[in-house]
Amino acid sequence: MRFSGLRVLREGLRGNRGWRPHWRDASPRPAYDAIIIGGGGHGLATAYYLAKKHGAQRIAVLEKGYLGGGNIGRNTTIVRANYLLPGNSEFYSHSLKLWEGMEEELNYNVMHSQRGQIVLFHDDGQRDAAIRRGNAMRNQGDDAELLSVADLRRMVPYLDYDQARFPIRGGLLQRRAGTARHDAVAWGYARAASDLGVDLIQNCEVTGVDVKDGAVRGVQTTRGAIAAPKVGIIVAGRSSQVAAMAGMRLPIESHVLQAFVTEGLKPCLDHVISFGMGHFYISQSDKGGLVFGGDLDFYASYAARGNLPMAEHVMEAGMTLMPMIGKAKVLRSWGGIMDMTPDGSPIIDRTSVEGLYVDCGWCYGGFKAVPASGDCMAHLMALDRPHEAAKRFRLDRFRTGRGLMDEEGTGSQHNLH
């Protein structure tokens, strides 16, 4: 079933009776060539690229809940490629290019909107850091523009520029950055993967990983045992728990990250804005709600909801930056479980168990990584060698100390990233 304007018109005229389910609701078979554990954005994209680019047949995605019910449907939807360090820089650049072709590739409207992201700076040191980052982005082939206060006053007049404590001195703009509808990304990849023959199996929790003679043989699930010579663990906040089923200890801590949305308002915020003096970012959804978030709840947890002190902290940052949002009513808040690595950068690698691969450590920034992560993980699983764009995302960097990518410059402590 292809989507098009004509199709929408025809269905409208025929009472919308011709639409079909987006994907097949498959039941598990006894064996596959490859199993993906986790039906989030990264797992679904991996399955899609395995089938599409590498012609893999007999692939299953095993999801313990429903597709899109994890972080892929809980994030604040920011898509950008403004990383500084080698490793992250080329990877996120690759990802943004895939975003730009995603809707055509999947024939699915993911509402990708390149409305631009502005990261504000508030003192000279931050200005220097922004210039350096902007140069790195341009060297990578991506766009970056330095904005003066006058530019900002014209573009985003509702910020509090004269605030005595955190005066705004300028911003770094990436015009190609923006937002997308998060769960549509999961649905788009799910639909495209299913069309290529991938079995998407919901309500199927993996409870064990079968390893024999140093190689993976398959998994145990709540719907029975399933054999496979290749298994990818792509479960975000649950990474350390699932890896432990294969006897591995990952350098991951799980923390809650909250997000908030207000009642629908008339269009008032054209960009994604990130505050430089506190962790606060905001955009406006197409429905009109202001979508915003801030820091992690700084303790390890598997609860997909947050606590009030952090909610208060985020509201305070928002009010400091743009006092006008104090009039908006917050409708909902929620949390997601973040897989935090010590250097704040991800892992896409083989493990010590033959045929077992991990894709994790996305911290609070894995939504924008979905297409490139899927592409690179599929490449690794199909060819057993890393994709050029992800070759630094090695698991052993935390053991050897070589090749760490401390993007935030906060040191090797999970909860500081």
Ligand SMILES: Cc1cc2nc3c(=O)[nH]c(=O)nc-3n(C[C@H](O)[C@H](O)[C@H](O)COP(=O)(O)OP(=O)(O)OC[C@H]3O[C@@H](n4cnc5c(N)ncnc54)[C@H](O)[C@@H]3O)c2cc1C
């Ligand atoms: C509040 C919030 C805001 C965020 N904002 C942004 C942002 O603006 N930009 C950005 O780039 N990133 C953002 N992120 C991060 C991003 O959402 C995540 O890094 C990314 O979605 C994680 O990858 P995923 O989509 O595959 O994860 P998930 O959707 O969580 O997928 C993992 C899946 O694995 C399944 N699973 C777990 N255990 C098992 C098991 N034993 N068996 C079978 N299945 C299992 C889970 O049910 C889940 O569906 C944010 C996250 C949150 C929570």
